[in-house]
Amino acid sequence: MSDLRAQAEEWLAQDPDPETRAELRAVLDDDQALAERFGARLEFGTAGLRGELGAGPNRMNRVTVMRAAAGLAARLPPGGRVIIGFDARYGSRRFADDTAAVLSGAGLRPEVFADPVPTPVLAHFTRTFDDIVAGVMVTASHNPPRDNGYKVYWADGAQIVPPTDAEISAAIDAVGRVDEVPLGEGWPVHTDTDLYLDAVSSLRLGGDRDISIVYTPMHGVGRDVLLAAFDRAGFPAPIVVPEQGDPDPDFPTVAFPNPEEPGALDLALGLAEARNADLVIANDPDADRCAVAVRAPSGWRALTGDEVGGLLAEHVLRHTTGDDRLVVTTIVSSSLLRSIAAAHRVRFAESLTGFKWIMKAGGAADRPVFGYEEALGYSVGDDRGVLVNDKDGIGAALAVAALAADAKRDGRTLLDLLDAQARKYGLHATSQLSIRVDDLSLIKAAMARLRAAPPRELAGHPVESFDDLARPADGLPPTDGLRFRLAGGSRVVIRPSGTEPKLKCYLEVVLPVGDDITAARAEAATALEALRTALATTLA
Structure with missing residues (x-):
């Protein structure tokens, strides 16, 4: 029997989920399928866990989640209170209940939201009570439908950072079979989000409320909380994109449930045009991100x-x-x-x-x-x-609405405010280049090549300074990233994505603005495109 086959057999013996057991049995004689599931494991880091649903340690499943919960429990003080939330993805509710069972069995006091909630609701709740020692949010945010994830918050309501992540990861490694992990039962549940709603709707950020908004939750869990927040804050109810209003783990109307992706806002923009709205606001599926689009002379434009x-x-x-x-x-x-x-x-x-x-x-x-x-x-x-x-995509949406309403009162738009900032501070134009790969070794090779031989110029701009961010600098912890400062105020930062198989490049051009801001924006766009082209060639 091969080592992978033996690992799969051991997994089958402890897996409580009939679906993943059936999936695994179907591929026991497929070495490639076993290697994909057992040749690696999802790493628990500062983003917690995130990966494709399925059997094996390299997938999100009940065994992986129960091991994560047991490792977390080992790092928490006995008797501590832990709040658990979940989104509407496949498996999320089950993973939340499994987490509560493991934590309860370890002598902690878990509580689970009764229904799917936005991530900021969970984060806010975690920091609000002195006896809460951690929070868990089961979500994969804007990842594809096949994924799920597991985020851990500490008592301050912020995501964990080193060394806590490494300590939890080590504790997970020490967990034995999950069918031998003690399980509790019967924990409190939360049925409303009033604590968060009272806080977010009382943000003191402007007084005008005359604004018409089209809103999409992108098939996620943000709609009900956002509408309640807008109502409590005195705003007119946003017009919800009907095709994307209900939570749906298949995300059927978008190729990728991320408002940054091309085409993701098309339905919202079409509805905004039809209803003559002032603004489009979108959340990602767990409502921690907020996208904004505005009416422009040539049509609707998404702001960066x-x-x-x-x-x-x-x-x-x-x-x-x-x-x-x-x-x-x-x-x-x-x-x-x-x-x-x-x-x-x-x-x-x-x-x-x-x-x-x-x-x-x-x-x-x-x-x-x-x-x-x-x-x-x-x-x-x-x-x-x-x-x-x-x-906090919902708090941000309220702040954007207040900002836009104040501008509308003064006969201005968000585009006018952007022009005013450019005239005051200079035009700061930014863009990105993302290179998606199937083989993560390609990203490591590209980063190693750039470290060994940094380019001396990009798009005709001399590189004035080069920072390897893996070495501590400017008081920052080390990270796998490279920063290039170019003559004329341009800047490029390159780093591997923390959640996707991508190499991400962040570009910025800074230009003074004279009398013609349109010409300055055109010049900046040309400069950014030249940087994108130069980087694509350098990284090829």
């Missing part, structure tokens, strides 16, 4: 995450006070936020990619009021500080 981040930052800073305020963004996001912070005389910090790092930035004397990353993630606050220590 950096554009929304800059607009929200100034909106938050206009409605808050105090020189202890802190705004945070990441090394791959636009440098515009640094200039905004300086103009408003507030504190600024830069973090590694991901909200787990954004929420750890700053010091004890800082009061975080806003954080964002270019991948449509925002955490907004008021004078009380940020509401959620993670991405």
Whole structure:
């Protein structure tokens, strides 16, 4: 019997799920299928777990989840309270209940939301009570339908960071057979989201409410909570895209349930045009991200995450006070936020990619009021500080609505506000190049090649400085990334994706704006395209 076959037989003996047992039995004589499932395992890191559903340690399934829960339990104080949420993907509710059973059997006090909830609801709840020691959210966010995931939050309501992730991972490795793990039963359930709704609807970020919005939850779980939040905050009810309103784990109307992907907003944009709406807002399936589109002279235009981040930052800073305020963004996001912070005389910090790092930035004397990353993630606050220590697509949607309503009152649009920022701070134009691969070794080879021989110029711009972010710099922990600063203010950051088989390149061009902002935007677009072409050639 081969080693893979032996591992599969051992898995079958402990797997409580008849579906994955049947799947595995069907491929016991298929060495390639076994290698895909047992040749590696999902790594538990700062993003928790995320992967394709199926049997084996390299898939998301009940055995993988129960092992993760047992490892987490080993790292938590006995008797601690743990809140568990889940989205509407396949297997999510079952994974949440399995987690609760394992934690209960380990002497902890789990509680599970009764119905699917947005991720920010879970994150907010986790930080609100002193006796909560951790939170678990079962979600794969905007991944394809075949995936699911498992995110862990610590008592502060932020995602875990090293060394906690490594400690949990080591504890998972020490777990034996899951059919020998003690299981509890009968835990409390939560049936409403009032705690989060009361908090988010009371954000003090502007007073106007005259705005017409088309909204899509992208077949996810954001609709009911967002509509309730808008109602409590006094906004007109957004017009929901009917084809995408109900939770559906198959995501039937989109090729990829991510509002950043081409075509994902088509239904929303069509409805907005038909209803003459002012704005389009979209959440991803677990409602931690927020996308925005506006009417432009040539049709509807989706704003980039950096554009929304800059607009929200100034909106938050206009409605808050105090020189202890802190705004945070990441090394791959636009440098515009640094200039905004300086103009408003507030504190600024830069973090590694991901909200787990954004929420750890700053010091004890800082009061975080806003954080964002270019991948449509925002955490907004008021004078009380940020509401959620993670991405919050619903809070961001409310803030965008308030910002747009204030602009509409003044006879302006979000595009007008973007032009005003460009004139004040210079035009900060950003773009991305993503290279998807089937073989992760190609990404490692590309990063090694760039480290060994960094390019001296890109698109005709000399490289003025090169930072290997794997070496600690600027007070940041080491990460697998490369940063190139180019003559003329351009910048390129290259890093492997943390959740997908991609090499991601983040581009920024900064230009002064004279009398003709249209010409400046055209010049920036040309410069960004030249950088994209040069990078594609360099990485080929």
